[in-house]
Amino acid sequence: MNSIQFAQTLVNGIILGGVLSLVALGFSIVWGIMHVVNLAHGAFIVLGSYITYTLYTSLGIDPFLGLPLTMITLFVVGYATERWIIHWVIRAPLMAKFFITFGIGMLLENLILQVWKADVRSVTTPYSGASLAIGGVNIPLVKLAALALSILMVIVFHLFLTRTRQGNAIRSTGMDLDAARLTGVKVAPIYALTFGLSTMLAGAAGSLVSMTTSFTPDAGARYTVYAFLVSVLGGLGNVPAVLAGGMIIALIQVFVGFYAPALKDAVSFVLLVVLLLLRPQGLFGKPFTSGKAE
């Protein structure tokens, strides 16, 4: 690996890291706050990609302008999903919550397949090929914009969670359900809001991903797995940790991928297991007590 290859791989890793953070952010928040591992997260991301695709191809709305529309749609879908389905099992045992989201994922993936068919799609704009070259390092402009928007959204979401009344209500619900309720937080709408925001971020991730890679209705499972890796590595329900986790996973992916492409996922998963055994709270998370981690 010479210095230009190194710089190029590093840039690729940082761009991937920004997007992976956005992919994982909603997943990590729902897990940390609601104690629900959302196996349908990837399907929501793919739904975001398809909505952006339809807005662009049918109505001619530029994908970057379509981004807010996609996010609003996904917020509504997520809010309704929590209110009408997940709401009924929020106090059920872990496996029940796992499988309700598994069922939602199956349903959503099949609905996407029925509406948009199985063809491979991508969002290609006139400026998709444009790129910036700095000293031999090639940076596609669309990916650079995706990185900037991803990091912007992660930061804005962090500020929302830490600086606003609603954000504090969400965080306190995650810390101690009963204490939050005692201080006057209405828990049911807060859960729906949290889930809606999580799918909204999934929609944003899907929208940005659709501009750089092609997608099919069954692409969701892979995103869910990456969301797992990033959230566990970083720590749950903690926004800066998700950003760090995303960057680390992305750098492992690109650098291991440079030398041994076949092993890049194996290394990530072995790291996940080892990390869980040594530091279950994640690299940057606070220690958890087994009772609360349920």
Place this chain on the structure above:
Amino acid sequence: MTRGDKILYIVCGLLFAAMALLPLFGASGFLLRTITLALMYAVMALAWNFIGGYTGYSAFGNVAFFGIGATVTGVMMTKMRWDFAPAVLLGGVICSLLSFLIGPALLRLRGHYFAVATLGIANAAREIVAGWDDVTGGGIGLNLPLNTDKDFYTFIYYIFLALTILSAVITYFISRNKLGFGWLAIRENEEGAKALGIDATLYKTLAWVLACFIVGITGGIYAYYNTAISPEAIFNPLYSTTPILITLLGGTGTVVGPILGAMILLPLSTWLLFNFPGIQPALLGIIIILTIIFLPRGLYEYLSGRRKLTLAALLKNPRDNQA
């Protein structure tokens, strides 16, 4: 044991007897294969039941051992020219050794963290098998020797039937033994179980190793049955999730739950596939959602007569579980 339990055991016994006689009456190949698959899932559901149902540890990556069992069997039969039986047994033994080595460390994790770690192991196993070209055939996988005997499928059918009965009998005896009570104690309150003098690590590891051994054997038999094995196919996450769903539908921590669950869910999903081919996954998803909301403890408590199946009873569950 209540009267309802006795009736359920008799029903299961009659079901097994009917299945044992089925090939003698010249059942069609399609019917035989459908039941073979249902039995295979019943075995894996009974295996998951040890660790997930009785011990209460949400293993979410049992497919790791399904795939490893299938790969070991495949490698031994193609590269070493071993016979079917020793190859499958070796697969099971390797799965139990691996699970025994990682078990004590892994089982320190609880709840979601255990589930995610097992999921990670399943993914790591798939990537390693897919990346190890020289031995496992890499992403393409292996082609096992084709068995052209006309009774081959009946043979596999009987193997899975025998394995289901054996697993059910093992479950029955363990559940009435110190080991089974120890598992239940750990599930309900691990610290309390330890205070009573139960060696939690040993008990948990036993449940885990037993589950992984059975799943490994099942994977090996599946490899021989299906002849072509690729990492994509044998590490399909559905081999982790379907057995859990079956157990949840039938009733976790019971002997008959996984068997009845498999005999209901698999034929139902096949029927849906034939009548509504395009939207079968969506319908299955809706069935999963409704089952989880309205039957969180499975059908067992109603079938055994512990609770009356009334509308009020069904509607009570979601009310109890909302925030």
